[in-house]
Amino acid sequence: MSILNLGIVAHVDAGKTSLTERLLFDAGVIDRLGRVDAGSTQTDSLEQERRRGITIKSAVATFGIGGLTVNLIDTPGHPDFIAEVERALRVLDGAVLVVSAVEGVQAQTRVLLRTLRRLRVPTLVFVNKTDRTGADPDRVIGQIADAIPMWRDCAEALAEHDEEALAAYVTGQQIPQKLIDKMTAEATILPAYKGSAITGEGIDELRQALATHLPRAESRELAPLRAAVFKIDRDRVAYVRVFEGVLRTRDRVGDEKVTAIDDGRRERIGPGEIGRVQGLRHVRLGDTIGTGEAAREAAAEAVFAPPTLEATIEPDDPARRRDLHRALQRLAEQDPLIDLGLDEETGELRIKLYGEIQREVIRDTLAEEYGLAVTFGETVTLHRERPAGRARAGAVRGRDGNPHQATLELLVEPGEGIQVELAVPVEHVPMYVYKTLAHFREAIERYVRDAFARGGLHGWDVGDARVTVTQCGYQSPVSTAADFRRLVPELLARALAAAGTVVCEPVHRFAVEGPADALTATLGALPRFGAVPDAPGAGPGRFTVGGTIAAARLAELERALPGLTRGEGTVESCFAGYRPV
Structure with a gap:
């Protein structure tokens, strides 16, 4: 069986959900076309998605093209949900980028x-909305580097990207189809098509391109398991894509066991397949499942930009504070990048966010699904703490007032991300509790992350720290996991107090583009926002300049740019890390 896991991505209002509907309708999966503006589409199942006309959560649908099974993943397009898009992209074999022809x-x-x-x-490009007034698909394709229009002779353009294509072009030969497929699979070129998801124009050509240009999922059943979680629904059912090996019912994943796949209709998920997995109550979005080297490498690569905003949230009815806490916990379980915190001193609930639209979505979800009216406080920029040096803290079971039935010593020092290492012999680890050394390390890492999320010396989350377990001890059968879980945050607090911490602010990389005659004014204004620009670049009538800027100042630059560029400038940004304040 040939499988293609396909993503559809686009800017808001480009028509990606309408394209999904058209592909499903033409394949006979649905018997009528839904419309985004009418809130009747197949994949926008959330009430807010129907009302707002935007996709918030990744949705999955399946259709066929001849002998090819296509698992189609319709992803969000709004910038506030870019993390959701990245999670989906990592499980894809190919994508369609939808761009409006208008x-x-x-x-x-x-x-x-x-x-x-x-x-x-x-990736294939689909220039949509060619039926609209003002549509100019050729102009749009010209805006995308490496996009090759396939609706006209493109041999010359292909020859610019590949020596074999160049040789075929200069000798007047037709460029082989297999070469186009190879260049597409390597993401060297982006074959482009045009049409209308509403009228169906150009859809047959796009369907044929899906079957011919994009690579199939590899079938490696005998390899060690490597799979990824890219969606979790409200019932804690995980959507899992298997890359290699096989995931079966009753397989163990950490301390948990797969209890059912697709509501019990399947016993396994093979290479390239997607399934709805039950039983993994503690799995998180973006998690890699597997024990092989490839799975470990994939887990290390799956790092997503963190939210950089935070706001307090209160129920309008104070008597429903506990209901609000439970509802927010449910939302955070579905998406751990919506991070919930409770200030133990003030009792305030705080939630981490990517943007204002996301805040509105959470507010409406609480009202519609949980009957909770809420008020958000002022949105603030999140900072982070890093260890300033290295320090140890330890406790011995039964000594110096240690109330826990565990011996543990932790070394804390600066690092990249949060790293947990073991420097203790296996006989010092309570294997009757944790079963394997790997499970013990994973548990300690979980305890460390939870403790760091509660805040460091200045109240901000702690990151970029390496924690090494340098001593460990227990007494069987008295010592339990709870002893280690409770001891870890106490030791970390002592170690951070000894090492000190540095407060850092989030930083974005930005790219400003505008008319060439506005370059001087733009460069002169950037320092006012604390931006550090790179050397500018120039094209026909346009300039580009990149650089770094504090996340808290980015909105100021966005508001000022129209005045600096006569309304013709654009600014793009992405999270780039943290720097000391």
């Missing part, structure tokens, strides 16, 4: 293009 390439389109290139996802 509005053309927009800021979010460029963000998606950079992400597709960075992840090397084979």
